[in-house]
Amino acid sequence: xxxxxxxxxxxxxxxxxxxxxxxxxxxxAEKYKHTFEYKKAxxxxxxxxxxxxxxxxxxxxxxxxxxxxxxGAIGDPKYDNNPSAKVRPEQGLLKLRxxxxxxxxxxxxxxxDDLIHKSNLKPEVIRGTxxxxxxxxxxxxxxxxxxxxxxxxxxxxxxKYTIEEIxxxxxLAFKAAQVRRKKLTLVDKSNVLETSRLWRKRVAEIxxxxxxxxxxxxxxxxAAMQLILNPTQFDVILTENMFGDILSDEASVISGSIGxxxxxxxxxxxxxxxxxxxxxxxxxxxxxxxxxxxxxxxxMLLDHFELYDEAEDIRIAVEKSxxxxxxxxxxxxxxxxxxTNVGNFLSDFILDDExxxxxx
Ligand code: IPM
Ligand code: MN
Numbered sequence: 385x386x387x388x389x390x391x392x393x394x395x396x397x398x399x400x401x402x403x404x405x406x407x408x409x410x411x412x413a414e415k416y417k418h419t420f421e422y423k424k425a426x427x428x429x430x431x432x433x434x435x436x437x438x439x440x441x442x443x444x445x446x447x448x449x450x451x452x453x454x455x456g457a458i459g460d461p462k463y464d465n466n467p468s469a470k471v472r473p474e475q476g477l478l479k480l481r482x483x484x485x486x487x488x489x490x491x492x493x494x495x496x497d498d499l500i501h502k503s504n505l506k507p508e509v510i511r512g513t514x515x516x517x518x519x520x521x522x523x524x525x526x527x528x529x530x531x532x533x534x535x536x537x538x539x540x541x542x543x544k545y546t547i548e549e550i551x552x553x554x555x556l557a558f559k560a561a562q563v564r565r566k567k568l569t570l571v572d573k574s575n576v577l578e579t580s581r582l583w584r585k586r587v588a589e590i591x592x593x594x595x596x597x598x599x600x601x602x603x604x605x606x607a608a609m610q611l612i613l614n615p616t617q618f619d620v621i622l623t624e625n626m627f628g629d630i631l632s633d634e635a636s637v638i639s640g641s642i643g644x645x646x647x648x649x650x651x652x653x654x655x656x657x658x659x660x661x662x663x664x665x666x667x668x669x670x671x672x673x674x675x676x677x678x679x680x681x682x683x684m685l686l687d688h689f690e691l692y693d694e695a696e697d698i699r700i701a702v703e704k705s706x707x708x709x710x711x712x713x714x715x716x717x718x719x720x721x722x723x724t725n726v727g728n729f730l731s732d733f734i735l736d737d738e739x740x741x742x743x744x
Contacts (some may be wrong), residue, residue, distance in 0.1 A: 385389060385418045385419075385689060385691065386418070386419045386421070387418065387419070387420050387421070387451045387452065387689065388421050388423065388449070388450045388451045388452075389409075389420055389421065389422050389423070389450060389451065389452050389453070389454055389685070390422075390423050390424075390425060390446045390447045390449075390450035390452070390453040390454070391422050391423065391424045391425070391453075391454050391475075392424075392425055392426070392427045392443065392447070392453060392456065392480075392595045392662055393424070393456040394426075394427050394428040394429075394430065394452070394454045394455065394456040394457050394458045394473075394476075394477075394663065395428045395429045395430055395456075395457055395458050395460050395663040395665075396454025396460070396662070396663025396665045396667070396668045397456070397457060397471060397542070397663060397664045397665075397668055397673035397723075398428075398455075398457035398458070398461065398663060398668050398722050399456060400668075400671065400673055400675070401456055401457070401659065401673055401675040401677070401678035401679075401723065402454060402456040402678055403675075403724075403727070404598065404675035404678065404679060404723060404724065404726065404727030404730075405675065405678040405679050405681065405682040405727075406422065406454075407536060407727045407728070407730075407731045408679050408682060408701075408727060408730050408731050408734065409682050409685075409686075410700055410731065411730070411731035411732075411734040411735050412686065412691075412694045412697060412698065412734060414735060415694075415697070415734060415735055415737075416569050416691070416693070416694055418594075418691070418694075420566070422720045423446050423450065423642060424661070425440075425442065425443035425446040425447070426440065427439055427443055427455075427458065427476045427477065428457075428458040428459065428460070428473035428474075428476050428477070428663075429458070429459065429460035429462070429463065429473040429620050429663075431443065431473075431476060432471055432473060432476075437471070437476075437557055438471060438472065438473050438474075438475045438476030438477075438479070439475070439476035439477075439479045439480055439483075443476075443480075443515055444479075444480070444483055447484060447654065447656075448484065448567035448654070450688075451689070452654075452655050452656070452657065452658050452685050452688065453480075453654065453655070453656040453657065454656075454658075454678075454681065454682060454685060455477075455480075455656055455657065455658035456471050456663075456678065456683075457659065457661065457662055457663040457664070458474060458476060458477045458659070458662070458663055459473050459474065459657075459662050459663040459665070460473055460663065461665050462666065465681070475516075478526060478527070479664075481521050481522055481656075482522050482527060482655070484651050484653070484654040484656065485522065485651035485652055485653065485654065486521055486522060486650060486651040486654060486655070486656055487520065487521055487522045487523075487549065487552060487553055487650070487651055488518060488519075488520070488521060488552075488553045488556050488557075488649065488650045488651075489517075489518070489519040489520070489521040489555060489628065489648070489650075490517070490518060490519075490647060490648045490649075490650065490684075491516065491517040491518060491557075491628070491632045491635075491643060491646075491647045491660055492515075492516040492517075492645075492647075493513065493514070493515055493516065493517070493635050493638060493639055493645065493649050493683075494513070494514045494630075494637070494639065495511065495512065495514070495638060495639055495640075496512055496639070496644075496703065496706050498642070498706050498709075499639065499640040499706060499715065500639075500640075502640040502641075502715060503635060503637060503638060503639070503640045504637060505612055505638060506582040506738055508615070509612075509613070509615065510525075510615055510638045511616075512616050513615040513616050513618075513638050513639075513677065514603075514616075514619075515615070515618035515619055515621060515635075516560060516564070516619075516620055516621070516622065517528070517554055517621045517623065517628055517631060517632050518556060518557035518560065518620060518621065518622045518623070518628075519623055519624075519625060519627075519628025519629065519632065520545075520549065520623070520624050520625050520628065521552050521625060521628075521649055522580070522625075523544065523545055523549045524543050524544070524545060524623060524624045524625035524626055525541050525542065525543035525625065526625045526626065527544075527625075528541060528542030528543050528544045529541075529542045529544075530542065534645065543577065543579050544579065544623075545579045545582060545583065545624065547561070547582065547586055547649050550582065550583055550586045550587075551586055551590065551595075553622070554586060554587055554622060555588050555590065556650070557620050557622040558590065558591070558593075558620075559594075560584075560620050561594070561597045561619060561620040562594060562596065562597060564619050564620060565619040566596055566597045566598060566619070567597065567598045567599075567600070567618075567619035567620065568587075568597050568598070568599050568600075568602050568619070568620045568621075568622055569592075569599075569601070569602055569607070569619075569620070569621050569622065570584060570587045570598050570599065570600075570622050570623070571602050571603075571604050571607040571621055571622070571623040571627055571628075571631065572584060572601065572602075572603065572604065572623065572624065572627070573601070573603055573604050573605075573627075574601070575603055579624065579648050580624075583624065584601060587599065587601075587622065587646065598679075601647060604623070604627045604630075604631070604688070607621070607627075607631060608621075608630075608631065608634060609733070611631060611634055611635055611638075612634070612637065612638070615635070615638050632645065632660055633660070634648075636660065636661075640715060641674060641714040641715050642660065642661045642677070643659075643661055643673070643674025643676060643677050643712065643714045643715070644657060644674065644676050644677055644680070644715075645659065645660040645661065645677050645680075646658075646677050646678075646679075646680035646681040646683070646684055646706075647659070647660050647684070648681070648683060648684040648685070648687075648688060650688070655685070655688050657681040657682065657684050657685040657688075658678075658681055658708070659677030659678045659680075659681050660677065661677055671711055671721065671722040671723045671724055672710065672713050672720075672723060673723050674711070674712040674714050674715065674726070675712070675723050675726055675727055676702055676705075676711075676725070676726070679698060679702065679730060680698070680699070680702060682698065683695040683698040683699055683702075697734050698730070698734065699732040701729075701733040701734050702730065704733055705726060705730060705733070710725065710726060710729045711726065712726060
């Protein structure tokens with residue numbers, strides 16, 4: 385298969401982790417005789433530095449002309465404590481999601497036996513956890529009307545949803561549940577919010593067409609608690625934009641590190657794959673960032689094009705690296721490996737057909 389992949393490494397550790405994802409994709413391409421053509425483009429703080437715009441037109445054009453986008457990370461501390469900044473790196477990512485119509489953000493969470501003891505949560509609580517968050521990505525409070533009054537004494541953000549926006553991701557989430565454990569949990573705040581009541585109404589209505597899927601409803605405050613109290617109860621979690629953002633960071637604690645969590649952002653005509661972690665500026669250039677989230681995002685990219693064996697190869701290699709403790713400091717306090725070490729191990733492992741060396 386020939387795939388055109390836009391690379392948007394972005395800020396902080398983004399370029400380092402994307403480099404490892406490319407290494408791994410190249411190993412897959414070599415093994416399975418695919419051609420992956422990459423085109424690099426800038427986004428985020430680095431794009432502001434270069435052009436004044438966090439999402440230059442050129443970047444958007446490259447993305448629109450590609451089959452898929454591999455995204456690194458976004459954000460720079462120089463903007464974080466400057467509430468009056470007019471242009472912010474995050475606007476690049478938000479505009480990209482909106483312009484490409486990437487309405488469904490899919491964030492799977494699984495546990496690795498060899499990491500169970502690394503989580504801050506008790507092994508008996510998290511063992512066997514395997515769920516996926518379907519986060520609505522192009523609407524809600526992120527994209528509603530917002531304003532700061534002229535005197536600077538008042539501000540508002542509006543949360544708005546249309547039934548079209550709710551329905552399209554709800555169908556995707558139900559379809560995912562059908563091929564998983566057939567349970568869907570809608571997380572909302574329908575005891576308070578009108579938008580949440582609309583979500584609940586639509587999900588109840590749509591659930592009638594997916595009668596083999598069990599549906600339940602949780603208020604987001606309770607869901608935040610349930611996620612760490614009893615995470616194995618979840619299969620597919622469906623939620624709006626901001627709740628999904630918050631809950632997915634919380635959920636990463638279950639797997640042991642946010643450096644493990646991959647995501648896919650799917651639209652009608654485009655698809656973007658990105659680790660859920662941020663730009664981790666403290667680690668920039670130190671070769672210590674965990675590349676697994678970016679690499680597992682590349683695996684999701686392959687899944688998207690139905691290259692299932694290829695994606696599975698990556699996941700097996702990742703499991704092996706975890707089993708052998710070939711991991712970065714976030715997962716490994718002794719004898720840790722660098723970002724590049726991990727990428728090298730995975731690409732070697734994928735290309736080592738008989739797995740002669742590493743299985744010994
Ligand atoms: C994420 C990030 C983004 C979000 C930021 C960088 C705008 O936190 O992808 O989860 O809030 O969606
Ligand atoms: Mn987030």
